[in-house]
Amino acid sequence: MFLTVASKSLLNRKGSVAMTLMAISVAIFVLLGIEHVRQQARDSFASTVSGVDLIVGAKTGSLNLLLYSVFRIGSPTDNIRWETYEQVVADPAVSWAIPISLGDSHEGYRVVGTTSAYFDHFSYGKKRRIEFTNGAPFEGTFDAVLGSEVAKTLGYKVDSQIVLAHGLATTSFSLHDNKPFTVVGILAPTGTPVDQTIHVPLQGIDAMHSDWPQGPANLTIKSVSRPAPPRRNRRASLRLCWA
């Protein structure tokens, strides 16, 4: 009996029932959509960088820091000083750190100044290390290691010469053309922003800007990495990505 009453009552209000159903489905759709996006963002972050406990940078929003240091989106607001970097790295709780210096580009691809610690410690996905398809990590000041997409799109091979530009625009007016870099290594595809990155030594960035009167204007992220001491307490050993 109550089922009859309920169904007839609903039928009697078809219009508002339909509207209600529609509103509920839209709400559920939005809810699921947001949940999906959230999950994707989390997965994407987790697969972009792994094994890092802390990202350190100059005063800025945490989202901004994450975006420019990990995803290479947006620009750093400020730099941190080298001494600060060394101070933190000296902390016994820090097992390794990777410095990152941003601000230059080549054909629209971001240039990251870093150290060989990058190739020793940086990992993505499920703790996967970055690998080389050609060549090796940089050694000289004007050596460069290209992400797979950079090499493929721009047709660079080991021994190609590239000129970096100051700033991030594709057509920059301030080319560092007196200091060309030589490609020494090309990385295997990772499916992360590493593929779109040109890696050069920190000294290269410094040297490149050395003729600038005011010094390295955009030297943003510096990182130094120390090898992780064997069998260290996981809690106490912070792996740092230093921005």
Place this chain on the structure above:
Amino acid sequence: MTIELHGVAFSYANDATKSLLNIDHWSVARGERVLVHGPSGSGKSTLLNVMGGLLTCNVGEVTLLGERLDTMNARQRDQFRANHVGYVFQRFNLVPYLNAIENIELASTFAAGKQRSSVREEATDLLHSLNVIPSDWSKPTSHLSMGQQQRVAIARALINTPEILIADEPTSSLDAENRDNFLRLLLGLVAEKNTTLVFVSHDLAIAQYFTRVQALSEFNQEHC
């Protein structure tokens, strides 16, 4: 006594200064057919609501069939009403999207101890004896005329063979001829089952059908 009111006072919460009902003592014996009359707004519907347990009085005792209604909680009152009281509202209050049979069956599902299979039979019997033609049984009650709705409302009130039938001006929207037909049918059914009837109306022309006729003002002192 089937119905007994003792020292009952009632006022609506939004008008608490005016005590609408003030009844020292009023009772109805089993099988009596009482007509309570009075002008509109005098509190007739309110009296029936208090008597039927739809409203609870501020003070006093309301006793139906020997049970104290005023000490029951809302759930117990509803169950008691479903089992023992038939109620015909001034506006019938039929479920508009259910047909006549379904409205009657719905009322019977709230009463205890009824055989489901016998309900439909009894419902059709009642509708027959109230002169509702079978083609109207399956129409949603919102498609029925006032007179037809009123008969369905009576059938619904009587389906659980209540000891008490309360009727709130069910004839007010009928012409004289229909009204007399209707009252003859109703009182026939009531007499047959020896149901106690309390019927209110502002219309004294129907007094001949009742065993007792009283003005509300005879036993109710309105205080301000």
